[in-house]
Amino acid sequence: MQVAVMGAGAVGCYFGGMLARAGHDVTLVARPQHVEAISRDGLRMETRTFDEYVRLKAVPDAQGAKGADVVLFCVKSMDTEEAGRQLRPHLRPDTLVLCLQNGVDNADRLRTVLPDHAVAAAVVYVGTEMAGPGHLKHHGRGELMIEPSARSTEFAQALNDAKVPTQVSDNVRGALWVKLILNCAYNAVSAIAQRPYGENVKGVGILDVMRDVVDECKAVARAEGVTLAGDPDAAIRAIMETMPGQYSSTAQDLARGKPSEIDYLNGLIVKRGEALGIPTPANRVLWALVKLIETKPKP
Known part of the structure; x- marks a missing residue:
C-alpha cells in the first residue's frame, strides 16, 4: 500500500x-531536521526487539501525501484543522485518513475540513519518543484500534501483517x-515532575491524585453518554507495569519548550465538566499548572 x-x-x-519494514511504500511528512536525517541515513528505529535503519521517504510538506491509499494523521490536536486543510488538495477521493491523535474529538473536527473523504478515528497504545533527528526510540506496546470504514478492514490486515496488532x-x-x-491521569503529572511514569507513581500522594482525576473523568464520560471500552483502572495499572520508563508526550513537549495538548486532555474534562455541571477540581489543578509551565520564560 x-x-x-x-x-x-x-x-x-x-x-x-x-x-x-513490511514492504509498504511510506512517505513521512515531518519537520525539516527529521527529513534531513531520514533522507540521508534512513529512520533509525530503536525498539525493544530490533535496532536498525529503515529506508523510506521523508518530505517537509503535505504534498508528500499525494496519491496515498491511507494517511496516518498524527499532528498535535491544536493543529488538526490547519493540517487537514493542507492535506485536502493532495488526497484521492478514496483515501482513508486515519486519526492517530490524543483526545476524543479530532476525527469529528477533521471531518468538518475533509467532508468528502473517509476519516476514521484510531486509538493508539504505544510509548515512543524522538531521541534525536531521525531517531525513534520505542519504550513499549504498539497496538491500534480503528473505526470501521470502507478501507479499515483491509488496512487493519496490512498493519497486523506488519506486526502492529490492530483491531x-x-x-x-x-x-x-x-x-x-x-x-489525564499520567500526562500532566509526568510533565510537571519531568519524570517517567514508574517514578511518579511512587511519589507521596500521587496515586491518590490520579484516582481523583480518574473519578472526575468517569463522571464526565457518564454524563456524555459514553460507554467506556474496558476498565480504566486496570488500564492505568497496566501502564505502570508495561511502560515505567516512559515520559508523557506532554512532558516531552514542555521539555522542548513546545505547546502541549493539555487543553485537549485535562482541559477538555474541565470544559465538559463546566458545561455539564460536574466539578473537576483535580483535573483543573493539573491543567492550570501545565498551562503555567508553558508560559514560563525560556532560558
Whole structure:
C-alpha cells in the first residue's frame, strides 16, 4: 500500500516505520531536521526487539501525501484543522485518513475540513519518543484500534501483517475515552515532575491524585453518554507495569519548550465538566499548572 504519515513525530514514525519494514511504500511528512536525517541515513528505529535503519521517504510538506491509499494523521490536536486543510488538495477521493491523535474529538473536527473523504478515528497504545533527528526510540506496546470504514478492514490486515496488532471496533469512542482518562491521569503529572511514569507513581500522594482525576473523568464520560471500552483502572495499572520508563508526550513537549495538548486532555474534562455541571477540581489543578509551565520564560 501507499501510505503517508502527516505529522511524523514519534507516533507516526513508529507506525510508518513498521509498515515500511513490511514492504509498504511510506512517505513521512515531518519537520525539516527529521527529513534531513531520514533522507540521508534512513529512520533509525530503536525498539525493544530490533535496532536498525529503515529506508523510506521523508518530505517537509503535505504534498508528500499525494496519491496515498491511507494517511496516518498524527499532528498535535491544536493543529488538526490547519493540517487537514493542507492535506485536502493532495488526497484521492478514496483515501482513508486515519486519526492517530490524543483526545476524543479530532476525527469529528477533521471531518468538518475533509467532508468528502473517509476519516476514521484510531486509538493508539504505544510509548515512543524522538531521541534525536531521525531517531525513534520505542519504550513499549504498539497496538491500534480503528473505526470501521470502507478501507479499515483491509488496512487493519496490512498493519497486523506488519506486526502492529490492530483491531476494528464499533466502540472506538469508548476506547478513546479510556485513553483520554489514561492521559489525564499520567500526562500532566509526568510533565510537571519531568519524570517517567514508574517514578511518579511512587511519589507521596500521587496515586491518590490520579484516582481523583480518574473519578472526575468517569463522571464526565457518564454524563456524555459514553460507554467506556474496558476498565480504566486496570488500564492505568497496566501502564505502570508495561511502560515505567516512559515520559508523557506532554512532558516531552514542555521539555522542548513546545505547546502541549493539555487543553485537549485535562482541559477538555474541565470544559465538559463546566458545561455539564460536574466539578473537576483535580483535573483543573493539573491543567492550570501545565498551562503555567508553558508560559514560563525560556532560558
